[in-house]
Amino acid sequence: MGNPTYTPFQENWHNGGFLVSQANGHQSIEQGTLTGGVKVLAGTVLGTVLSALTAVAAALGTNTGNGTFGPITPQAAPATMIGTYSVALTSASAFSVTAPDGQTATGTVGSAFSGLGVGFTITAGATPFVAGDTFALVTTATPGNPTIASSAGTNTGNGTIGTLSVQGYAAKAGVYSVEFDDATHFVVSDPTGAEIGHGTTGAVFKAGGLSFTITAGGTAFVPSDSFTITIAAGSSKYKPFDPANVDGSQIPSAILFASKDVTNMDKPCAVVVRLAEVNASELVWPTGMGAAAIAAALAQLKALTIIPR
Structure with missing residues (x-):
């Protein structure tokens, strides 16, 4: 068998x-x-x-909305930081604030904001703000009494931001901000205001799901020159x-x-x-x-x- x-x-x-x-x-x-x-x-x-990435060369302070910013007041506790505060509108009525050391907070248009060492109010105008509208608060060191000024306008530098692509993992839907610290170095933050990396003009930036190159122009960038990168939700x-x-x-x-x-x-x-x-x-x-x-x-x-x- x-x-x-x-x-x-x-x-x-x-x-x-x-x-x-x-x-x-x-x-x-x-x-x-x-x-x-x-x-x-x-x-x-x-x-x-996701739908395709789009890059908008929008200078910090070049806004769709025509509301006003101010007055601005320094604070003792926590102490006002010396440097540039970035204020980015996340909608017609809300904004995020990033302090010079990277700390973030949120606020509402029409209501007094107080935190991270500064106080101010953003007042809506006849034309609503849109996500990506921005202001910069530049503080200078005056012993015992720092001075603060808000700035608006177009980029000083005339460099360009190149082709964008998704890299590494899915990018977040919303508005990313790219802000220069000096003529050649910049910081990139995601739609929540979290810093995702530092970059240099002429070199490929890859972080947070994005990849792009900023090419310097004949006129150098200056601190607070910026771009926004908008990722549609798809x-x-x-x-x-x-x-x-x-x-x-x-x-x-x-x-x-x-x-x-x-x-x-x-x-x-x-x-x-x-x-x-x-x-x-x-x-x-x-x-x-x-x-x-x-x-x-x-x-x-x-x-x-x-x-x-």
Whole structure:
């Protein structure tokens, strides 16, 4: 009597099968909308659809709104800092303030602001402010009594900001600010006012999901010269990740929990976005994607606290 023959068991692809572990409760998973026009398997690495980046060469203080700024008063506690305070409108009625040391606070148009060592009121005009309108407060050192002045106007320097692209991980929707410290050095802040990096004219800046180069012109930049970089919200739908895409989904941002067929219409979906360990061998990638590109994408997922094993 010969040895019996057995048919090997092959496990079907199933929902959540790629997960090794996840955070308690629902911390690892979010709800979203899946698009792409194809059937998408559980474990497929996804990106988030954003509309194209746009750069607006707007000098600090060159505003759409025609409201007024002031009067400005120094404060004793906390003490007024010497340097440049940046005030950026985040909407028609709200603004953020960044102190010379990088601390931030928020305020409302029409209400007195007091904090970070300064006090002032921004008054709305007949033309509403828009997100990206800005003011600069320049404080100078006078013993025991610092003086403060607000500034407006166009950039002194006539350099240009070059082609923008998404880099590393998804950029945030909103208005980024680029402000010069001197003729060649600048600081970049994201839409929440958080500083994301420092750059130098003539060199590629890459941080916070952005990549761009500022080229110096015949007239040098001066402190408080600035640009704004606006990232539109796009649809914020999830779509199968592909490094060849150009709509934002070329950056990994999530993993699909359950298979969905979106051939004919977009559908709600559950996605793993953070605080999880995943089986790298069970993730689904674009056809023909090479090992180096997969390794780079896995590193991007790791930065989101999605850890491949």
